[in-house]
Amino acid sequence: QYALDTLTALQGSVGALAVSTSCSTMHVPYTLKAQSGLDDSLRTWLAFGDEKVLEVATLAVALRDGRESVAAEIDASNSAAATRKADPRLRVDAIRARLAAVLADGAARRPAPERRRAQDARLDLPPLPTTTIGSYPQTLAIRRARAAVRSGAITAEQYRQQMRDEITEVIRLQEDLGLDVLVHGEPERNDMVQYFAEQLDGFFATDNGWVQSYGTRCVRPPILFGDVVRRQPMTVEWSTFAQSLTDKPVKGMLTGPVTILAWSFVRDDQPLADTARQIALAIRDETEDLQAAGIAIIQVDEPALRELLPLRAKEQESYLDWAVGAFRVATSGVDDATQIHTHLCYSEFGEVIGAIADLDADVTSIEAARSHMEVLDDLNAVGFSNSVGPGVYDIHSPRVPSAEEMIAALRQALKAVPAERLWVNPDCGLKTRRTDEVTASLRNMVTAARAVRG
Template sequence: MTSPTPFPTGTILGYPRIGPRRQLKKAVESFWAGTTTAAELEDTAVALRQATRERLVELGLHAGDSSIPGSFSFYDQVLDALCTVGAVPTRYASLVDSEGSIDLAGYFTLARGEGDNLPLEMTKWFDSNYHYLVPEIGPETVFSLSSDRIVREFAEAKAAGYITRPVIVGPVTFLLLSKASDEAPTGFSPLERLDDLLPVYAALLGRLADAGAEWVQLDEPALVSESLDAPREDALAALERAYASLGALDTRPAIFVAAPYGSLDDALPVLALTRVDAIGLDLVRGDVPHATPGLAAKTLVAGVIDGHNIWRGDLAGAFDVAQRLSGLAGRVTVSTSTSLLHVPHNVDDETRLDEHLAGWLAFADQKVGQVATLARGLTEGRAAIAAELAAAADARDARRAAPGVRDGSVRARAATLTEADYSRGDYQARLHAQACALDLPLLPTTTIGSFPQTGDIRRARARHLTGALTDEDYRRLMEAEIARVVALQEEIGLDVLVHGEPERNDMVQYFAEQLDGFAVTENGWVQSYGSRCTRPSILWGDVSRPRPITVAWSTYTQGLTRKPVKGMLTGPVTILAWSFVRDDQPLADTATQVALALRDEITDLEAAGIRIVQVDEPALRELLPLKTKDHADYLDWSVGSFRLATAGANDATQIHTHLCYSEFGVVIDAIRNLDADVTSIEAVRSRMEVVADIEAGGFDHGIGPGVYDIHSPRVPSIGEITDLLDRALESIPERQVWVNPDCGLKTRGYTETVESLHNMVAATSAVRERIGAVVPA
């Protein structure tokens, strides 16, 4: 290839794709509901992409220099790569047309399932709260360039006057994030198929070059992680082979390899010696590199603006880091550390935030502006951006001195904690006390907590928020919904009931609204997976609980039934993981403060007669550092915060927790050390693979491997659930097993939920009968 056009001086690795008002979510769900056509959905996507390009130019990027990334996706970037290279599982072969392509309806079917065919497994994207779909690769997988969507989207932008930078998951990360297909032999690694996959990437690069693309971004975040299944030496060998091959192509755009979420470490020297043209480093989570052979011929893209969090940050410090790199590479430019899909669109959309707090923040649009500022400084010199650097420093100083950032009483309480505050006592004694108090059958059935949130519930909450519904009227409406959900659970035949959480907008935001030290947003939506969006709360100060939060709702619910009702809390690690957390103190300190607030809540629930309390920690695995050397410290404080929250409970109080979308084998010891009496976990999409980890780990507490995948609209049959239960009971003693869905039911409809839960109870009854279990009268 000829010498590449210079890489843009300032860029971002990706931009939120859902739209400022979740336009994509609404359009996709309308397509799923059959109320709009695929063509109408495509039209919405075209408009969103054009609006994004226009906005990014307005914020300081440039239309013609490849600084605007083509990072749009209808659902998930890994699913996009899968469809591009034709890696459709054999069970979905009927979705593929004669040319090897898959249409939009088929694309969504892979994500959501159809009939008896389960969807692709879903898991966390590195240490973020984004979820990706896991490709299934085996010797039988036939790779081919099966979708030219990425080329068409580039051509669309070019026709509108923009030279964008197409973005796709790189070949090494694609395979490292894949799992072996059902047809693969034991011991097979998807990485073995690299040589078969590379020609497809080569063909794609050729098509992009022919279309006029000057740069292409290949995302290789797997290179920063030490927590993947493949041996590190195999990953590095694959990296060298992949980019030696792609770099040698005669017809290709210039290649920019982006490696967000941490340091490349020993992968950087390997990548630097290949023929890629630019390398992107995460210098927020990662380290500033040393002199490395090969970098002098590369553009080094310094990820100095935090794409993972929403603080305005130290802009002068970011500029200094970029300048320090000038001697390491042929050229240095600036970018965000990660894609901005992890942050909301625009602080200016928030009309209810305290004005001082708003001044400390930078959402996606503000971060694009910061990148543009730093790029101007690199071009024109520090003096040209002195005013912007000073304004950012003033905001940081104001934040440090603001009331509530430090609370002396909160800090004094944390300082007096002893080892005894983190321990409940003997598990066997608790087991006996709980058996006497609860009198539950073998294989107890329950749900994870939430029930479907209907339009009526959401409208009532919105009216209450605006004052159109009084507190008393709102309470009565919610109590009526709770009574309906309790009656439904009684009719279905569940053993341990929940109140359904109709009063909760979100499992973290609900608590954030009632804890000191938090703020919530109006329009701060970020994508969690597919069309699922959340509004992470902003944890800006020291945390305390001014009053009980859940006690009244739980007490009301328990008064409706003789069966035990679970009190429902969100755990400290998950509250941190699913919020934008303060960056001015260690996470461990913040977790301790949240744990103490939850400990007080559990004490009050016990006093009100609640005998089971569930403290959800679905994010425990999510925050596990990508570097092995950091695991021990993280697991120490994360497990410790859960134990601090729950250790004050009486022996007869059964403590539950819930975890989802995790590689549990990695953290099985940590799960055991939580010392929860019962742990429920995701298990359906992995087809109960997790039970092998449970058996191998010698886990002896109660365990509820999920038997109903709530992230798909399909209803599991009695036979399917029975089969999953049988698989679980092959490895786990029956006395330990609970029966439950994978996760909460908030996002599901009532028709599918009721049918699925009936099937779950029927399957449980059949298994109980077969093993001779006695159900208490």
């Protein structure tokens, strides 16, 4: 109805009028017809590629032959809009009240130096502690197990046992390599956003909603249509199982609210900031449950922080304000002795460097190998004084870097960051790499860290 009114107004002031989408439809899935699991209401609220083309054709017919010629289509559209507006999933008062209470309380942690003392006493890590960003190779066996449980070829319990076996192998590998802070490797996760969307009310995770991400890689962005509600813990089982296998600290791994927002199709009936804060509340609950389960380090990744930055300069300050605020909502519910990490992927950080500092994570890992540690000078320029893990090698290449290369990178980093605030890690997650590449690279990384410690 709105689009038709706009076109009708234009029709009287231009010589010729063409009806089209505003841009290519390559950014949306192909068709709703391929989707199962959609309830009748939600299906009427959506339009993928096929449906958008049909809408364009319907608008053109209405302009040419009059509104009466598409009266049924207009009635259906108006009915869908009315149904959506009245759907109770779009407003969950209990969640909104809890979020208001958290925001009123300030959503901030105690000063970083106080937290650092508590964390140092609890963790007792060596100088230049070594860790990885989170994911380990998604092997063919993992992908086959995921396909098998989806098809019913194996049971959910058989799948869980296979994932436990994978986690056991990853923990054993990290201990053999001598890493200081371990991860469970994320074998159970199909995608760092979809995994959480499948467990949160207010989201719909598609089964065939593929879109191109980059190159030949495709993803299925979830549809965020309502208020976000965490039904139950999402990661605690996997993190606590991994922690039970080792005396070394294991990081709990979560995706941050801005990244979940950026890599989803998001509702347009309220400000993005409000939706980001609702996601943050769900992540906050997860951090508190991880802490209660004994997890001492929790990483909340925000690789899309720079990606969502508006192009218009006048809108950037507002965005960074609510993006930082959402991260703080997600991470401010834990005690001083629980260490919060975050990770940011490769990008031009200049425009968001102040926001990175304002996140106030205890440890920020950031891609730095390709920029030869230049980002550390940028962080120092804005007064960044928390710990940082600049990537010492680029995981996007299959090449195994030598220990000497990483020693040089660490010595370069130490010119900008004192040893007591410097961590040692790869540039990014290891999901796309082969196990043999990962093993050789991490062995050299641990060797480099020990050499520089000495």
